[in-house]
Amino acid sequence: MRSKRKCLALSMLVFALLFQTVPAGAQRSDATSKRAEGDMTKANAATRALYKLLDDEWEWTMRENPTFASNLGDRRYNDRWEDASLEAVGRRQQHRLDTVKRLQAIGRAKLSTADQLNYDLFKKDLDADIEQYKFKLYLLPINQRGGIQNVDELTELLRFQTVKDYDDWLARMKSLPAYMEQTIALMREGVREKMLWPKVVQQRVPAQIDKQLVARPEDSPFFKPFKEYPSDISAADRERLTQSAREAVAQSVIPAFRQLKEYFTKEYMPASFDAVGAWQWSNGAETYAFLARRYTTTGMTPEQIHAKGLSEVARIRAEMQKIMTQVGFKGTHKEFFKKLRTDDEFYYKKPEELLDAYRAISKKIDPHIVKVFKTMPRMPYGVTPIADKIAPDTTTAYYQQPSADGSRPGYYYVNLYKPETRPKWEMMALSLHEAVPGHHFQIALAM
Missing domain, CATH: 3.30.2010 (Zincin-like)
Structure with missing residues (x-):
């Protein structure tokens, strides 16, 4: 689940924190709600328009990213996966373009200083999302750090307290084949577009998929929630849920991962790059420069960042020399590093x-x-x-x-x-x- 979804989650979490929005699954105190209502009553039209846009954007984000919503404790979409189809990817980009127009229609100059900052930060993130679309990073849905092969990790974040909570997870298991089809379609398009990871990264993935190909449904990571129930769930419901989980794992989960394993090993892995580096993508240099700007939140070029890194290495080595002297180590930096790495x-x-x-x-x-x-x-x-x-x-x-x-x-x-x-x-x-x-x-x- 890490990698692409993690980047999205972090981005949208920052969005939530900056604008103090609260997911529907969360609770605001009465005092906070009344204060917010009072503030909005006094707010001018531009402020109200901005807050309405931010609220709408949050709700859209929850609908479009059900696993992220689940992560935040919003249970409304616990019965589904995100739509990973190419059509959905294009639709989301159009939504961002429409949202920028809506944002630009708000009179920024009429906002308070704090809300001008909110406006600017939201626009900066939105502009970056729009720019990122052209680099087609969505065609890289799986690697050793995360992907559909690890979506069972979501069970560690969910609360299984009611029958509906279990039924929601059953619905997700049963819909996994469709989600898998969409993911493989993205991978196929990635092969066609030469948007791929190197083999050295991908060679760990087959073993991760294998952990989903269990002999017994009860051994599946997806089955884990059904091994223990809250005391107020009836025996009849437990029996139904457990049997349904066995069937969902056997009929949906395992076949979906068999499909992934076959495609990954026979087509995707062989197509992956032998060498390492974004230069192998059609617009690799531009993509790399964009990611450097976005992840460092600076205007520095990759070359400038590299030069900064070299200067930091020199500074840190000088600090290390002081430490070597303090601890009485007699030897070179290389010998000191070896001791740190090998001494029991x-x-x-x-x-x-x-x-x-x-x-x-x-x-x-x-x-x-x-x-x-x-x-x-x-x-x-x-x-x-x-x-x-x-x-x-x-x-x-x-x-x-x-x-x-x-x-x-x-x-x-x-x-x-x-x-x-x-x-x-x-x-x-x-x-x-x-x-x-x-x-x-x-x-x-x-x-």
């Missing part, structure tokens, strides 16, 4: 030891945070392992934001795969970045 004293031997250490670091950080920050997030966060089935193919750590309705805390996910490759000396910096203050303050504070 810098590594834990067992996954559970590594997890305990991450949690201990977080507990060590927390008391100091109150001394530095005046405002603290109301949402808590937890430290949890990355799932075993994706750990070999993903990053050292990442953050998952809380649900907007407050039903799920934020999570700092840590990778316990091969603990002997995960040095102790990176854990503090990683925790400060990914958890607190880092991404948890960045996102949870604004929610």
Whole structure:
């Protein structure tokens, strides 16, 4: 589920935070609602038009991105996947173009300073989405970091509390073949357009697909929610739901992944690039420059960013030399780096030891945070392992934001795969970045 959808989720989450919109699945306090209503009564026509546009855009985003809505705790679209067809991709682009016209019709000069900032930030993000369309990145729906092969991860974010919650997941399982067809159609178009990832990236994907091709429905990751029910769900409903889940996995989920495995191994993987680099795309240099601007939020060119990187390496090496002197290390930088990478004293031997250490670091950080920050997030966060089935193919750590309705805390996910490759000396910096203050303050504070 990471990769493209993650980029969209982050983009739209920022959108939500900037404009203080609240998903329908979330709750506003009475005081907040009354204050908002009062503010809107006093607002001029331009302000009302802007807020109406932002509200409409949020609702459109929820409808068009059901998995993102589910992630945020909005349950209205829990029974469906997003429309991944090429027609839908084109329709969304037209919607963005129409939205820009609607935004431009609003008198920016009549807005308050704060709302002018909202206007500008929304337009900047919208313009970037419109520009990105021409690069056809939507033709890259799957790689080792995420894609349809990992959509079962959504169960970790959903709440299974009512019969409808289970029926919604059943509906998603039953509609997976159609979603798979759309995804494969995007991949086929990517082959035709030469919009592909290199083989070195894609070679990990078949093993991820294999984890969905189980012998028994009960062993499927999609079946996991049906292994345990809330106490207030009746025995009759449990029996029906469990049997329906077995049938959905056997008749829809597994056949869909068999189809993906066959296409991926026989056609898609062989077509993937042998070399590495965006230069292999038809407009690779322009695409790369666009992504550099968007992800760094600067106007710097790739060449300028590279030069900046070289200067930072030189600066950091000088700092490293000071540390080498402080610890009394006699040797070269290369020898020092080798010691850091190979000395057993810098590594834990067992996954559970590594997890305990991450949690201990977080507990060590927390008391100091109150001394530095005046405002603290109301949402808590937890430290949890990355799932075993994706750990070999993903990053050292990442953050998952809380649900907007407050039903799920934020999570700092840590990778316990091969603990002997995960040095102790990176854990503090990683925790400060990914958890607190880092991404948890960045996102949870604004929610």
